[in-house]
Amino acid sequence: MRLIRWIAAAALALVAGCSAMLPRGGASTPSPFDSYAQAQAAAERILPFQTRVAELQGLGFDAAGGTNVTAIPYPDLLARLAPYSGVPMDALDPGIRQCILARASCRAWVFHFERMERDREGGFLADFFNVNRVTRITGWSFDVTVVASEDLVLFRNAGGQARIDRVERQHNPLGPLQPAGESAGSLLTR
Template sequence: MSHVVFPSSEPCTVRRLLIGLLGLGLALALSGCASLLPRGVAQTSKPWANFNQAHAAFERIQPFVTTTAELREQGLDPLVTPNITILNYADIVRRLLPPSGNDFALDPGIRACMQAQTACRGFEIEQRHIDRKRVGNFWLDFLDFRRETTTTGWRFNMLLLVVNDRVVYKLWGGQPDISEVEVTRNPLGPLQGFGQSVLGRY
């Protein structure tokens, strides 16, 4: 009596296992490549960690009440704190006084500064945190087919006028939430600029 021998399924199972492991390794490698994309951060270190802290500090300042000593307690000392610009009287006039020279409609704090003249100083505080990051497929980016850059962060600037060591005027501005996406596509990838470079020789 003859016996029928069926082929073993072990080689097929091993082959499938190897293919699965290879696919998993390739997926992990491609996902890990994203961490190789360039990233840059531009920020000022002090005095606030985020936009909300900066705005809260502004709200605590009261014109004709807050003194420069109290500003120093909040970390706003132009001689110590980085990124504070000291404005003299001429700088303030150029920025805040209207071309007509009529100060009738000006804020009382600005008028007090104009009357004090050289006894008035200005403190301009500017802080930002900008994070630029390239995202997307590493190989498309590396070969210059497609590059996607995201920019996030915030900006805050504050202007204070001080007369006789007391704040008389305050103003703020900025961007609480910066969110930008820039996408560059080159259909020819690394060869995109090749034609221009060749034609430029002639």
Template sequence: MASLRVCLLSILMLLLTACSSLLPRGSTDVLSGFGSFEDARDAIERVKPYQTTTSQLKDLGFDVHDTANVRQIPYPEVIARLAPNPSVPLDMLDPGIRDCIESRQACRAYEFSFGRQVSHREGSFWADFLNFRRRTEITGWRFQGLVVVRDGVVLFRNYGGEPQIKQTERQSNPLGPLQPAGEAAGALISR
């Protein structure tokens, strides 16, 4: 009987230590041909205003027609983004922005959004499963590039984003699995 207890206790300990692999994991990919923020940044920095054509732009990984996650920005929004303050004279703006504004509807702007995020839960399986404590680690990167084109030639380009995302989300529920019931009761009482 004692050996059965030792065996069951050993199995229980093994299950408890291996349970962290049972915690949820996930990822979000915003499709692109780039493996990192740095790859996308290096590609967009090779875009030269007044020299790079849309076909060359495509070769760099920024196809304005067939790339996933590209948004064509309407002309009024282009003006609002590139020249948000009407008190700034046109001659103070970047030449590409100025030419875009003067070209009106012939000017097109494209916003490229790429990235990758991976999330996985850390900690005790039982504390997570029973809703007492949850900790989620999120890592990845996010890139946004803006390209302004007129007559098949790039006038202006810019980029931004988050080269390195590292976040930790923590949630603590003192009532564990009863927490949602407690919150619902509190909402009913406050009505």
């Protein structure tokens, strides 16, 4: 009987610190790019007044059939590209000026690419019983705005986060009973 208790205590101690049993996960936005640098290099190949809209797909930016592409309607496009009406037209980027003059034939897309990994850290039992949860999130994200009129790209702007590294911590002193305590607290404050 003592041997069984000792084995159970040893197994429990082993599992308590075993981070290999914690959930792991990831999220990626389907993209032809494996890294921030690849996405940035592809975006830099989009040249205003040279690149044709038909060429965008070959560069990895599929406006028609791509995923995570937002088509920006003309009124919203004006608010994004020229938010201050007091700025003279000649002070705007030439591509933005031409877009404004083209009016409704001007189109824009925002392409969003990202890769994220979520890894739980810490002890298994504290995580399992919802007492302490620590999640490390790493990855990158990249957005490209492309403005075109007819079949010609007029403007391109890109940016994002080359290296995402953050930690989310959650501490629940009541462990698995924490949601019940929060529900009871909200009922009392009504």
